[in-house]
Amino acid sequence: MTAPEGTPARGWLCRPGFEDLLARELAACGGEARTVAPGLLAGNADARPPAGGWAFAVADYPQLAPFAGESVNALGGALADWLAEALRGETVDAPWPCVFTAVDGVPGLGRRAAAVERAFHEKLARRLGRVARLAVGEAPATPGRARGLFVLLTGFETMFASRDAWLGGQRRMADDPGAPSRSYLKVEEAYGLLGRQPEPGELVCDLGAAPGGWTYSAARRGARVVAVDNGPLKGGALDHPLVEHLRQDAFAFRPRAGQAYDWLFCDLVEEPHHVLRGIVEPWLAGRWCRRFVVVLKFGRTDAVALLQELRAPGGVLAHLAPGALVRHMHHNRDEFTVAGEIR
Ligand SMILES: C[S@@+](CC[C@H](N)C(=O)[O-])C[C@H]1O[C@@H](n2cnc3c(N)ncnc32)[C@H](O)[C@@H]1O
Incomplete structure (x- = not known):
């Protein structure tokens, strides 16, 4: 188990298939990024977002810390330890977003993310019970900056985490049987x-x-x-x-x-x-x-x-x-x- 390792990089999430367009949008704003997983780009911190924010990015993470571990408990436990350390000296007295996401295109990765999330919460509850109880499992609905914990599983044994995010406001909506079109x-x-x-x-x-x-x-x-x-x-x-x-x-x-x-x-x-x-x-x-x-x-x-x-x-x-x-x-x-x- 290694957690975290390497230099944290800035990361951007987009819809899978649109990585090249996001990379070009970033390049037009002074950034340089490469695709590290479906829908996930990592790169330098220089990109300056346009007024109103990125078009192709669903999220912009100023620092993504990498984690690797062979088991659900190893990943979830290391993440809880990392967050507990990061929270030293901080007071958490309001609900905070705690969002686990799996990149697309890896069968079963969504279930793995859910299992890592459960292991993380169990460990965090043992270490910081009150902080754990204030966690909200959904990103804020409105676009803008958010602080909490944003976790991205890129494989069964690899993931990234960030305390901060800019969120573009994209959300999967529920269909309505009365609606005559998917539009x-x-x-x-x-x-x-x-x-x-x-x-x-x-x-x-x-x-x-x-x-x-x-x-x-x-x-x-x-x-x-x-x-x-x-x-x-x-x-x-x-x-x-x-x-x-x-x-x-x-x-x-x-x-x-x-x-x-x-x-x-x-x-x-x-x-x-x-x-x-x-x-x-x-x-x-x-x-x-x-x-x-x-x-x-x-x-x-x-x-x-x-x-x-x-x-x-x-x-x-x-x-x-x-x-x-x-x-x-x-x-x-x-x-x-x-x-x-x-x-
Ligand atoms: C993508 S569909 C719109 C779907 C719609 N928003 C919905 O939720 O069901 C595009 C529509 O634009 C209409 N359209 C295209 N050109 C038009 C025009 N010049 N004037 C009026 N309607 C037009 C088409 O007939 C078509 O029904």
């Missing part, structure tokens, strides 16, 4: 990014609404929805009393004079610049909405170049919605979710 999960996840969701009586414009997952998500919260799409609504969005379905072109649609929407939703399968120029710019510049959730598909575009454009100081987001966040969310495929509020 529903994307907008549900985006509410966590903003820390807000449609409220009863608010007005939502959903461009490219069919079959109606996003529309259903807002309507089931009591918001009124203008759903714009030439295609049919289905499931819980079809004939919903709070939904008005307009068979119109999303790019030509304009609010009626004096009508301001609380939310703009936009989930079109379109070239991202076309959506930026044709929808995001006029809606933000015209202040036709207060908040927005827009999906930009980067499948046929250079995703990192698109990020640079979205973050450009003279760009529409910096100018009109400076706190807007751009993320590759858990429920995104080759696309970003852009969510923000107009200044």
Whole structure:
């Protein structure tokens, strides 16, 4: 058993398959990182996160301490000892996140992580009972910095741990049988990014609404929805009393004079610049909405170049919605979710 060993490195977690894009995003911000496990990059500490945080990183760990051990008890015990030492001189009197994750692609590793977590808690409870009782097994829902314990199993005998993390706010959402599409999960996840969701009586414009997952998500919260799409609504969005379905072109649609929407939703399968120029710019510049959730598909575009454009100081987001966040969310495929509020 060795614990911990080597020089702790900075680490980043992303969705498996997107490591190269995250490495390029980091490089564009002065960082250098290599993939050490599916979805996990390690590298130098120089990368400076853009305002609003990384797009492709689910987490940024300033110092990852490596652990190796042949058994569950060896890993869990060493981790508890390491944390107890790190907590010397610190007072823990509030709930703290204690999150165990297994990297994807290794069969059975999730169960191993759960077993290591149990062994860790047993040992920690013996050493620091009150601290152990305050542990919360989930990461905070909102994006930003968190302090606690973040553990990543990369193999049956290897793992990393960090006391601090920046978390991007990505989360797996629960499906709803009334939702007519899986897209529903994307907008549900985006509410966590903003820390807000449609409220009863608010007005939502959903461009490219069919079959109606996003529309259903807002309507089931009591918001009124203008759903714009030439295609049919289905499931819980079809004939919903709070939904008005307009068979119109999303790019030509304009609010009626004096009508301001609380939310703009936009989930079109379109070239991202076309959506930026044709929808995001006029809606933000015209202040036709207060908040927005827009999906930009980067499948046929250079995703990192698109990020640079979205973050450009003279760009529409910096100018009109400076706190807007751009993320590759858990429920995104080759696309970003852009969510923000107009200044
Ligand atoms: C990915 S789907 C939207 C899924 C939807 N967000 C949901 O939760 O069910 C894209 C939709 O955009 C619509 N669409 C594409 N171009 C459009 C346009 N110019 N005007 C209106 N709708 C458009 C398509 O008909 C399609 O229904």
